[in-house]
Amino acid sequence: MSDTNVSPISANSANPAGSGTAPSPVLATTNLHKSYRVGNSTLHVLRGVEMELHTGQVTALMGSSGSGKSTLLQLLGLMDSCNQGQILLRGRCIHNLRAGAAAKVRAQELGFVFQQFQLIQELSALENVLLPRRIARGLSWFSNRGQERLRANAVLKEVGLGDRCRHRPHQLSGGEQQRVAIARALVSSPPVLLADEPTGNLDRQTGNDVLDLLLNLARTRGTAMLLATHDKQIAARCDRILHLEDGQLQ
Amino acid sequence: MNLLRLAWAYFSHRLILPVAALSIALGVAVLFTVLAVFQGFLVEFEGNIRNFSxxxxxxxxxLVAQTEAQYKEWLEEVEGVSSAVPRLHWFGLVGRRGSRAVDDPRSSxxxxxxxxxxxxxxxxIAPAHSEDALPMVMAKPLAERLGIQxxxxxxxxxxxxxxxxxxxVRQSFELVDFFHTGRFDQELDRVFVRRADLASLCRTEPPFTAWKIRGEEGLAxxxxxxxxxxxFEQKNLAMFDQPRVSTWRDLGGNFLRAAENQKGILGVVFGFIVLVAAYQLIATLLLTVAEKRQDIGILGALGASPLRITxxxxxxxxxxxxxxxxxxxxxGWxxxxxxxxxxxxxxxxxxxxxxEIYKFDHIPVAVDLPSIAVLLCATLCTSVIFSLLPAWRASRLQIVQALRQR
Known part of the structure; x- marks a missing residue:
C-alpha cells in the first residue's frame, strides 16, 4: 500500500474506496505558512504546505528532525495558528477559529496520539479514555454517563487493555500507556487522527505492535490519519507518504 | 462540572491541596466557635431577660395616682399585648437569722x-412552715453565700x-424553694416573694412598681x-405619672450591646483567618498550575477551551x-x-x-444559621475570587508549550 511518489495534493491516490470520482478530502491545507521570530530574525518552519487527508487513509509524514512535522501537526490540530494559508476540515475553514470554537473542533473532530503518551497520571486508564468525552460533554449533567463508560470500556478492550481499566499510567508499561492514548484518541470517533511519532518512545517490538493496532483501528474505523515519523519502515506501512523538507512537502 | 473527577484526583493525590483545605477548615472552625459562643450569650441573655421581665x-x-385595675385595663387595651402582670420591686438588705449582720450594717x-x-x-410560692416568716424563693448561689438551706x-x-x-422594717423570710436562671449575677442579687406579702410589709400603694408585658407572637x-x-400619652396623665416603657433590649443594656458589638468585631477579626487561608489558595493554585502545565496542555489538546480550563x-x-x-x-461544632x-x-x-466574669454559670452556645450561611458564602466567594488569577494563567498557557514540559 505504500506510495512514496505520491504528489502532496494528489487526490487520486487518496481514494481508498476506489471509485471513479475523487472524494472530497476530510482535511486539506492550502499554502500553509508558519514562521517564528527568533531574536531579530524570522525562522520559516512551513512554507506553503498543501496537502489532503482522506477518509480511511493513513498518511505518513516523514522528515528529518526540525523539518516541521510536529509544527504541521500542531497547526492541523489547531493547537497553534498559521501565519498564512488555509486549513479546511470537511470543507470548512478552521484555521482562523476563536479559541473556544477551535477547542470544540479538537474535542469533536480531531484525535491526537503523542510520542510521550500524554496521559494524566492521577487518573486511571478508563478515566483517561473518558476524559475527551467529559470535556466534550461540557457542563451538561444529563448525558448518558453509563453509555459513555461502556463505550470507553469497549475501546479499551479493542486496544487489548480490557483488564487494565483501573490501572493508573505509572502501573502500565510504555506500550500499554500508548494503547490507552490510542483508545483516548478514538473514543470520540473523530474523522481525523493526528499521531506524532506514536512509537518513538517504544522499543521496536512494542512499537510494531502499537503501530499494527493504530493502523488497524484507523482503517477499520475509516479514520483519516496523519502519522508523523522519521522511520522509513513505519512510513512504508502507511497508505501514502509525504516528505517534508525545509518546510515544504517534496 | 464534568472535570470534577479530575479535580478530586488532584485533591486526593497532591498533599498541598488537602493542606490548603485544612487551613480553611481551621479558620472556619475558629470563626464558627466564636460566633456560636457570642450567639449563645445573646440568645441566652435574650431568653433570660424576656423570661424574667x-x-x-x-x-x-x-405614688402613681392610678389603681392596679386602671393600669391593667390601659395595658390590655393596647393591640398586641397578650398579657400584663403586675410586679412589686423593692430593695432591702438581707442577712442570715442569728447573724449580727442585720444589726451591724458594717458587716460584710x-x-x-x-x-x-x-x-x-x-x-x-409555697407557704412558709414557720409562723413568723414569709415564704421566699432564692437561687442556690445566694443561699450558699448566706449559708442557708x-x-x-x-x-x-x-x-x-x-x-x-x-x-x-425588719421581716423574717423562710426559704421555700430555689429558682435557677443560669445567670450568676441575677441569682445573687434578687429573690422572689409574694407580692401581697411585700406590699403589706412595705405598705406601698398602689401595690405595684412595674408591669411585665408579653406581646403576641411575632410582634417586635x-x-x-x-x-x-x-x-399612655392619650390618657393625659400628669407629667410625674407617666410610666417608663422599656423593651427587653433596653433592659439588657450595655452587656447586650457589648455582646452584639463583640460578636461583630470578632467576626471581622477572625474572618481574616479565613481570608488568609483562602489567600493561601492563590499560592497553592499557582503552584499547581506550574506543576500541571502538561496536564493543562493535555486538556487543551483534548478540546478544553480556555474558559473551560479557567x-x-x-x-x-x-x-x-x-x-x-x-x-x-x-x-467548629x-x-x-x-x-x-x-x-x-x-x-x-x-x-x-x-x-463572676461571664455572668452565666456555663458558656452558652447557639448556632446562628444566618451567620454561618454568611460565613460559608464569604469563604466560597473568596476562594472563587482568589482562584481567578491562577485559573486565568492556566487558561493562557499555549497548548504546544505546555505539552513540551516533562
Missing part, C-alpha cells in the same frame, strides 16, 4: 437584695413607703413599646474550599460543644470561664 417592662412612678455578711413581689400566676430563715431589713421620715418588642407609650481551576478551588468549609463546620475540653487544656484544670 417580659417583652416590655412598664415601670410605674412612685449583709447583702443588698432586690425583692421581686410576684403573683401566683407568674410564680407559685431549704427551710432556712433570713432576715430582711428595708423601709416602708411614703412618710416624711424613713421607717425601717420595640413596636409594642411604642404602642404602649402612645396609649472553570476547572475555579472548580478545583471551590472543591478545596467546600471540603475545608465542611470540615471546619464539623470541627465539636469545639463549640466541647469548650470545657479547651478550658481544661488552657487553664491546667482551673476554670477559665468564671461565672
Amino acid at each position: 417580659g417583652d416590655v417592662v412598664v415601670e410605674v412612678p412612685r 455578711d449583709l447583702s443588698g437584695i432586690l425583692m421581686m413581689g410576684v403573683d401566683a400566676e407568674e410564680l407559685s 431549704l427551710g432556712g430563715i433570713v432576715e430582711i431589713v428595708t423601709q416602708r413607703a411614703g412618710g416624711r421620715r424613713p421607717v425601717p 418588642a420595640a413596636s409594642l413599646a411604642t404602642r404602649i407609650r402612645q396609649n 472553570g476547572f481551576f475555579v472548580g478545583l478551588s471551590l472543591l478545596i474550599s467546600s471540603l475545608g468549609s465542611a470540615l471546619g463546620l464539623l470541627l 465539636f469545639l463549640a460543644h466541647h469548650l470545657h475540653w479547651g478550658e481544661r487544656l488552657l487553664g491546667h484544670g482551673q476554670p477559665i470561664f468564671r461565672q
Whole structure:
C-alpha cells in the first residue's frame, strides 16, 4: 500500500474506496505558512504546505528532525495558528477559529496520539479514555454517563487493555500507556487522527505492535490519519507518504 | 462540572491541596466557635431577660395616682399585648437569722437584695412552715453565700413607703424553694416573694412598681413599646405619672450591646483567618498550575477551551474550599460543644470561664444559621475570587508549550 511518489495534493491516490470520482478530502491545507521570530530574525518552519487527508487513509509524514512535522501537526490540530494559508476540515475553514470554537473542533473532530503518551497520571486508564468525552460533554449533567463508560470500556478492550481499566499510567508499561492514548484518541470517533511519532518512545517490538493496532483501528474505523515519523519502515506501512523538507512537502 | 473527577484526583493525590483545605477548615472552625459562643450569650441573655421581665417592662412612678385595675385595663387595651402582670420591686438588705449582720450594717455578711413581689400566676410560692416568716424563693448561689438551706430563715431589713421620715422594717423570710436562671449575677442579687406579702410589709400603694408585658407572637418588642407609650400619652396623665416603657433590649443594656458589638468585631477579626487561608489558595493554585502545565496542555489538546480550563481551576478551588468549609463546620461544632475540653487544656484544670466574669454559670452556645450561611458564602466567594488569577494563567498557557514540559 505504500506510495512514496505520491504528489502532496494528489487526490487520486487518496481514494481508498476506489471509485471513479475523487472524494472530497476530510482535511486539506492550502499554502500553509508558519514562521517564528527568533531574536531579530524570522525562522520559516512551513512554507506553503498543501496537502489532503482522506477518509480511511493513513498518511505518513516523514522528515528529518526540525523539518516541521510536529509544527504541521500542531497547526492541523489547531493547537497553534498559521501565519498564512488555509486549513479546511470537511470543507470548512478552521484555521482562523476563536479559541473556544477551535477547542470544540479538537474535542469533536480531531484525535491526537503523542510520542510521550500524554496521559494524566492521577487518573486511571478508563478515566483517561473518558476524559475527551467529559470535556466534550461540557457542563451538561444529563448525558448518558453509563453509555459513555461502556463505550470507553469497549475501546479499551479493542486496544487489548480490557483488564487494565483501573490501572493508573505509572502501573502500565510504555506500550500499554500508548494503547490507552490510542483508545483516548478514538473514543470520540473523530474523522481525523493526528499521531506524532506514536512509537518513538517504544522499543521496536512494542512499537510494531502499537503501530499494527493504530493502523488497524484507523482503517477499520475509516479514520483519516496523519502519522508523523522519521522511520522509513513505519512510513512504508502507511497508505501514502509525504516528505517534508525545509518546510515544504517534496 | 464534568472535570470534577479530575479535580478530586488532584485533591486526593497532591498533599498541598488537602493542606490548603485544612487551613480553611481551621479558620472556619475558629470563626464558627466564636460566633456560636457570642450567639449563645445573646440568645441566652435574650431568653433570660424576656423570661424574667417580659417583652416590655412598664415601670410605674412612685405614688402613681392610678389603681392596679386602671393600669391593667390601659395595658390590655393596647393591640398586641397578650398579657400584663403586675410586679412589686423593692430593695432591702438581707442577712442570715442569728447573724449580727442585720444589726451591724458594717458587716460584710449583709447583702443588698432586690425583692421581686410576684403573683401566683407568674410564680407559685409555697407557704412558709414557720409562723413568723414569709415564704421566699432564692437561687442556690445566694443561699450558699448566706449559708442557708431549704427551710432556712433570713432576715430582711428595708423601709416602708411614703412618710416624711424613713421607717425601717425588719421581716423574717423562710426559704421555700430555689429558682435557677443560669445567670450568676441575677441569682445573687434578687429573690422572689409574694407580692401581697411585700406590699403589706412595705405598705406601698398602689401595690405595684412595674408591669411585665408579653406581646403576641411575632410582634417586635420595640413596636409594642411604642404602642404602649402612645396609649399612655392619650390618657393625659400628669407629667410625674407617666410610666417608663422599656423593651427587653433596653433592659439588657450595655452587656447586650457589648455582646452584639463583640460578636461583630470578632467576626471581622477572625474572618481574616479565613481570608488568609483562602489567600493561601492563590499560592497553592499557582503552584499547581506550574506543576500541571502538561496536564493543562493535555486538556487543551483534548478540546478544553480556555474558559473551560479557567472553570476547572475555579472548580478545583471551590472543591478545596467546600471540603475545608465542611470540615471546619464539623470541627467548629465539636469545639463549640466541647469548650470545657479547651478550658481544661488552657487553664491546667482551673476554670477559665468564671461565672463572676461571664455572668452565666456555663458558656452558652447557639448556632446562628444566618451567620454561618454568611460565613460559608464569604469563604466560597473568596476562594472563587482568589482562584481567578491562577485559573486565568492556566487558561493562557499555549497548548504546544505546555505539552513540551516533562
